[in-house]
Amino acid sequence: xxxxxxxxxxxxxxxxxxxxxxxxxxxxxxxxxxxxxxxxxxxxxxxxxxxxxxxxxxxxxxxxxxxxxxxxxxxxxxxxxxxxxxxxxxxxxxxxxxxxxxxxxxxxxxxxxxxxxxxxxxxxxxxxxxxxxxxxxxxxxxxxxxxxxxxxxxxxxxxxxxxxxxxxxxxxxxxxxxxxxxxxxxxxxxxxxxxxxxxxxxxxxxxxxxxxxxxxxxxxxxxxxxxxxxxxxxxxxxxxxxxxxxxxxxxxxxxxxxxxxxxxxxxxxxxxxxxxxxxxxxxxxxxxxxxxxxxxxxxxxxxxxxxxxxxxxxxxxxxxxxxxxxxxxxxxxxxxxxxxxxxxxxxxxxxxxxxxxxxxxxxxxxxxxxxxxxxxxxxxxxx
Amino acid sequence: xxxxxxxxxxxxxxxxxxxxxxxxxxxxxxxxxxxxxxxxxxxxxxxxxxxxxxxxxxxxxxxxxxxxxxxxxxxxxxxxxxxxxxxxxxxxxxxxxxxxxxxxxxxxxxxxxxxxxxxxxxxxxxxxxxxxxxxxxxxxxxxxxxxxxxxxxxxxxxxxxxxxxxxxxxxxxxxxxxxxxxxxxxxxxxxxxxxxxxxxxxxxxxxxxxxxxxxxxxxxxxxxxxxxxxxxxxxxxxxxxxxxxxxxxxxxxxxxxxxxxxxxxxxxxxxxxxxxxxxxxxxxxxxxxxxxxxxxxxxxxxxxxxxxxxxxxxxxxxxxxxxxxxxxxxxxxxxxxxxxxxxxxxxxxxxxxxxxxxxxxxxxxxxxxxxxxxxxxxxxxxx
Numbered sequence: 001x002x003x004x005x006x007x008x009x010x011x012x013x014x015x016x017x018x019x020x021x022x023x024x025x026x027x028x029x030x031x032x033x034x035x036x037x038x039x040x041x042x043x044x045x046x047x048x049x050x051x052x053x054x055x056x057x058x059x060x061x062x063x064x065x066x067x068x069x070x071x072x073x074x075x076x077x078x079x080x081x082x083x084x085x086x087x088x089x090x091x092x093x094x095x096x097x098x099x100x101x102x103x104x105x106x107x108x109x110x111x112x113x114x115x116x117x118x119x120x121x122x123x124x125x126x127x128x129x130x131x132x133x134x135x136x137x138x139x140x141x142x143x144x145x146x147x148x149x150x151x152x153x154x155x156x157x158x159x160x161x162x163x164x165x166x167x168x169x170x171x172x173x174x175x176x177x178x179x180x181x182x183x184x185x186x187x188x189x190x191x192x193x194x195x196x197x198x199x200x201x202x203x204x205x206x207x208x209x210x211x212x213x214x215x216x217x218x219x220x221x222x223x224x225x226x227x228x229x230x231x232x233x234x235x236x237x238x239x240x241x242x243x244x245x246x247x248x249x250x251x252x253x254x255x256x257x258x259x260x261x262x263x264x265x266x267x268x269x270x271x272x273x274x275x276x277x278x279x280x281x282x283x284x285x286x287x288x289x290x291x292x293x294x295x296x297x298x299x300x301x302x303x304x305x306x307x308x309x310x311x312x313x314x315x316x317x318x319x320x321x322x323x324x325x326x327x328x329x330x331x332x333x334x335x336x337x338x339x340x341x342x343x344x345x346x347x348x349x350x351x352x353x354x355x356x357x358x359x360x361x362x363x364x365x366x367x368x369x370x371x372x373x374x375x376x377x378x379x380x381x382x383x
Numbered sequence: 384x385x386x387x388x389x390x391x392x393x394x395x396x397x398x399x400x401x402x403x404x405x406x407x408x409x410x411x412x413x414x415x416x417x418x419x420x421x422x423x424x425x426x427x428x429x430x431x432x433x434x435x436x437x438x439x440x441x442x443x444x445x446x447x448x449x450x451x452x453x454x455x456x457x458x459x460x461x462x463x464x465x466x467x468x469x470x471x472x473x474x475x476x477x478x479x480x481x482x483x484x485x486x487x488x489x490x491x492x493x494x495x496x497x498x499x500x501x502x503x504x505x506x507x508x509x510x511x512x513x514x515x516x517x518x519x520x521x522x523x524x525x526x527x528x529x530x531x532x533x534x535x536x537x538x539x540x541x542x543x544x545x546x547x548x549x550x551x552x553x554x555x556x557x558x559x560x561x562x563x564x565x566x567x568x569x570x571x572x573x574x575x576x577x578x579x580x581x582x583x584x585x586x587x588x589x590x591x592x593x594x595x596x597x598x599x600x601x602x603x604x605x606x607x608x609x610x611x612x613x614x615x616x617x618x619x620x621x622x623x624x625x626x627x628x629x630x631x632x633x634x635x636x637x638x639x640x641x642x643x644x645x646x647x648x649x650x651x652x653x654x655x656x657x658x659x660x661x662x663x664x665x666x667x668x669x670x671x672x673x674x675x676x677x678x679x680x681x682x683x684x685x686x687x688x689x690x691x692x693x694x695x696x697x698x699x700x701x702x703x704x705x706x707x708x709x710x711x712x713x714x715x716x717x718x719x720x721x722x723x724x725x726x727x728x729x730x731x732x733x734x735x736x737x738x739x740x741x742x743x744x745x746x747x748x749x750x751x752x753x754x755x756x757x758x759x760x761x762x763x764x765x766x
Contacts, residue, residue, distance in 0.1 A: 005406045016398045023388045030648035191764045197741050221765045238621030239747040246754045247761040265413035266706045273656035323649045364622040365751035371629045372744045378630040381574045382604045
């Protein structure tokens with residue numbers, strides 16, 4: 001898939017005259033997002049570091065009894081900086097350096113919570129179905145080198161870090177998981193959240209490497225709000241978003257790795273729908289670039305063996321509970337998206353639309369329990 | 384809300400040059416929908432009848448053991464033809480005539496299943512909170528005049544009719560329901576599906592008139608496929624879509640009545656997300672125009688009493704299980720959208736993406752049952 005458009009939004013901006021553009025943005029995005037006034041040092045550092053920087057803000061109405069709860073989140077998307085056949089430790093070190101550079105800018109922008117892309121310390125090598133060297137990228141969630149690296153960042157910049165890695169679980173036979181480690185701004189590891197739904201689609205052969213997560217739907221009560229992490233393919237499962245929300249999440253991150261031919265037209269829909277349906281903010285993040293592998297592999301589509309998975313199209317964005325959203329980051333460049341939000345908006349929108357109140361979850365709990373029975377009789381009416 | 388744009392899609396077509404337009408459509412809509420070659424008699428009848436006609440087709444791959452299951456559905460959106468203070472019977476008769484005119488064109492286009500908008504025989508008067516004359520629009524689902532009218536249409540044109548009305552339930556104390564009546568192409572009433580989720584938002588004071596539906600999630604096995612009806616506000620509830628799908632629905636209609644200021648940026652997201660998440664076709668339909676009421680009413684927003692609810696923005700569309708969709712009908716005109724689909728696409732996309740297989744419904748049935756308990760303890764991790 002050629003990466004011809006820099007981003008959908010820049011294309012719309014370029015071609016649609018101002019009088020129509022406002023209406024197009026209202027219908028497509030719920031309005032024009034407010035641009036944040038970010039420090040000039042941040043803009044120049046981003047330019048120097050050759051990554052995109054964008055900042056947008058969401059508003060909420062003032063309340064009498066609660067003060068605004070303003071939070072800034074940072075979404076980081078990036079290419080792998082080195083070829084996939086570089087030694088593992090060198091690749092990881094290069095990724096640490098790249099992320100350090102971007103997080104420094106996030107800190108300049110006053111970011112309180114930063115989230116990286118899925119399996120950020122490695123190429124997304126599951127397309128190969130090979131074990132070595134890829135499984136060597138797995139680390140302990142509790143005290144692996146990447147967690148230690150993130151703890152330093154968290155303390156240095158006083159921010160919460162969401163760090164999605166390939167986890168090696170030594171306590172349980174050394175198996176692998178796809179896991180997000182959540183690190184408090186104090187530097188302490190708050191906990192981890194494992195990927196609940198594992199894809200078997202296209203070249204995403206992840207079920208060969210790890211199983212469905214067993215950490216449930218934890219919500220992390222940080223100093224800056226209650227957050228949760230729905231990893232990648234869990235984005236397609238509305239119940240996964242729902243349970244994070246039931247546990248009180250106000251911001252749900254969705255670190256992902258997905259390619260153009262597979263999912264690009266689904267990307268703007270699913271996380272945004274989840275923000276609407278659950279009265280919360282959602283933050284889908286996708287990596288960018290094309291990753292090449294030395295050994296050719298086939299893709300289960302009858303095509304010839306080849307060396308690359310396809311184009312990761314970036315386009316990370318933030319969606320708000322009222323259905324509005326930021327533009328997406330670039331489809332081709334590394335980037336940092338800073339979004340400022342007043343978390344009071346979640347309850348305000350909930351009180352307006354009432355989806356939780358009108359959700360009839362008692363009925364669905366019962367119906368779902370019936371529907372999973374092997375001899376379930378669907379409710380079908382025939383003439 | 385001014386109805387300034389005729390439709391989002393016509394605006395994009397007008398301004399974006401062809402080389403970018405294809406990419407914009409790929410990202411926004413999953414590609415360029417194939418235009419149907421509809422008979423010229425249909426085009427001229429639509430022009431004469433002053434309503435929009437559009438036709439699009441969705442493809443599926445050929446299979447060895449199943450023949451293509453090609454179905455044409457027709458979505459009808461319309462204004463109320465007469466002022467709301469015209470005598471009830473006269474308004475109903477005018478709506479019957481208008482729909483008759485449009486269904487005749489649907490029949491020319493080979494439509495097999497036609498669906499009308501929510502409460503199609505009346506103005507959407509629930510904003511007034513008055514009972515008379517509005518409750519006089521309610522009819523028996525089984526043998527009211529509108530059901531009889533639809534039975535005639537069904538037999539005459541050999542098509543299934545989905546007819547969403549305000550139902551008077553004489554058997555249970557004469558209460559009201561918001562109900563879709565499904566009529567087989569034989570003319571028989573197949574059954575009914577009541578609105579499962581009732582809004583309490585803005586001027587949609589429907590909970591004053593009727594309660595949450597008690598018909599569950601029935602799927603109607605028609606000659607042309609397994610269909611279900613998710614009425615209006617049920618669109619915001621992912622579990623409602625899910626249960627229709629669990630019961631086997633391949634096409635889920637979503638007859639609605641919703642206005643620009645409230646929901647327009649949500650409209651392209653929710654039904655399309657449901658098509659993706661449930662591997663089925665979804666067909667959201669919204670009425671058009673602005674309806675005026677003789678007695679002024681307030682809107683619970685501190686504003687002055689006024690005579691109209693807002694602009695119903697039409698924009699009816701069809702979304703496919705692969706995430707692609709048709710453009711929307713007009714935001715301002717009556718219209719008929721004809722969509723041809725091969726229902727084999729549902730299983731093909733399901734086998735590709737596997738959301739039902741990877742859905743972990745056992746876990747969610749259990750978690751939901753816990754979450755609804757009065758003393759539920761959310762899964763929250765603190766430092």
